[in-house]
Amino acid sequence: MPRSIISARQTTLRREVELAGKGVHSGAPASVVLHPAEADTGLRFLVSKRGRIIADIPADVRNVKNLTLCTVLGDDSGVSIGTVEHLLSALRGLNVDNCYIEVDSKEVPIMDGSAAEFVAAIDEVGLRELNETRRYIKVLKPVRVEEGESLGEFTPHGCFHLDVEIDFDTPLIGRQRMELDLTPQSFRTELSRARTFGFMRDVEKLWKAGLALGASLENTVAVGDDRILNTEGLRYHHEFVRHKMLDAVGDLSLAGYHILGSYRSVRGGHRLNAYVVKALLADASAWTLVQAPASRNRETNYRPMGLALAAGE
Ligand SMILES: [Zn+2]
Numbered sequence: 535m536p537r538s539i540i541s542a543r544q545t546t547l548r549r550e551v552e553l554a555g556k557g558v559h560s561g562a563p564a565s566v567v568l569h570p571a572e573a574d575t576g577l578r579f580l581v582s583k584r585g586r587i588i589a590d591i592p593a594d595v596r597n598v599k600n601l602t603l604c605t606v607l608g609d610d611s612g613v614s615i616g617t618v619e620h621l622l623s624a625l626r627g628l629n630v631d632n633c634y635i636e637v638d639s640k641e642v643p644i645m646d647g648s649a650a651e652f653v654a655a656i657d658e659v660g661l662r663e664l665n666e667t668r669r670y671i672k673v674l675k676p677v678r679v680e681e682g683e684s685l686g687e688f689t690p691h692g693c694f695h696l697d698v699e700i701d702f703d704t705p706l707i708g709r710q711r712m713e714l715d716l717t718p719q720s721f722r723t724e725l726s727r728a729r730t731f732g733f734m735r736d737v738e739k740l741w742k743a744g745l746a747l748g749a750s751l752e753n754t755v756a757v758g759d760d761r762i763l764n765t766e767g768l769r770y771h772h773e774f775v776r777h778k779m780l781d782a783v784g785d786l787s788l789a790g791y792h793i794l795g796s797y798r799s800v801r802g803g804h805r806l807n808a809y810v811v812k813a814l815l816a817d818a819s820a821w822t823l824v825q826a827p828a829s830r831n832r833e834t835n836y837r838p839m840g841l842a843l844a845a846g847e
Contacts, residue, residue, distance in 0.1 A: 555643025
């Protein structure tokens with residue numbers, strides 16, 4: 535396992551950074567400001583309306599309200615924030631532990647349909663290490679959720695490993711499977727530019743339902759009956775499964791901590807990802823919270839939180 539996977543300390547952004555775009559479902563303008571945050575804040579959405587913060591919603595699986603086409607988080611007062619997964623993926627993928635995410639709309643802007651512009655914004659301001667130690671959910675035993683032909687499963691593993699398989703009944707996609715150990719480097723090069731995709735045959739249905747009103751060839755790979763409609767073509771070999779991996783990184787960040795474990799998904803999606811995270815957290819014997827040692831010389835030397843605390847750290 536590359537040592538760079540594990541850094542001992544929590545991070546945040548050096549300063550705030552703003553992005554503007556539009557919601558893929560509403561089609562309405564949306565902007566997001568990423569603010570630095572102190573240790574143990576986690577990733578939190580501050581929803582604003584006319585310049586006033588109306589809700590503070592932690593990116594936590596317990597706040598998931600809807601998973602039909604994107605991941606929607608909400609609070610008890612009815613405020614919600616949708617399409618959070620690509621931004622959360624960028625933050626988790628680049629190891630940003632603490633961030634206030636201020637959004638002035640019901641949706642995080644879709645940007646180019648991938649995490650690339652969020653990655654560029656985070657890179658523009660850079661990260662700051664905090665004094666507090668980063669914590670990880672260490673998977674202790676397999677936890678599996680099956681739903682029809684779909685399957686999602688955590689198994690014990692020394693780092694955060696992803697193994698994602700998709701199978702679409704069109705020769706333009708077909709069966710694609712990819713595995714990787716997630717690091718900021720692998721996230722950046724292998725996943726961050728993979729775009730959302732959609733099928734032309736679904737478009738009318740979605741529009742009638744008032745969804746995907748902001749979807750276009752600027753932010754979606756459009757799959758027709760016999761060809762990809764985007765004239766620029768694909769960005770990666772197997773861009774489709776890479777995007778599913780990007781989504782999974784965002785959805786799994788809703789566990790609230792980094793994960794030390796392998797996640798396998800077959801024909802999955804946001805719903806399944808969230809269910810597997812819930813199933814893992816619900817089984818107290820399946821995981822434990824650990825922190826990486828401050829010295830990085832033994833990357834497998836995770837200590838249970840209780841022991842570390844007893845040692846006075
Ligand atoms: Zn996505």
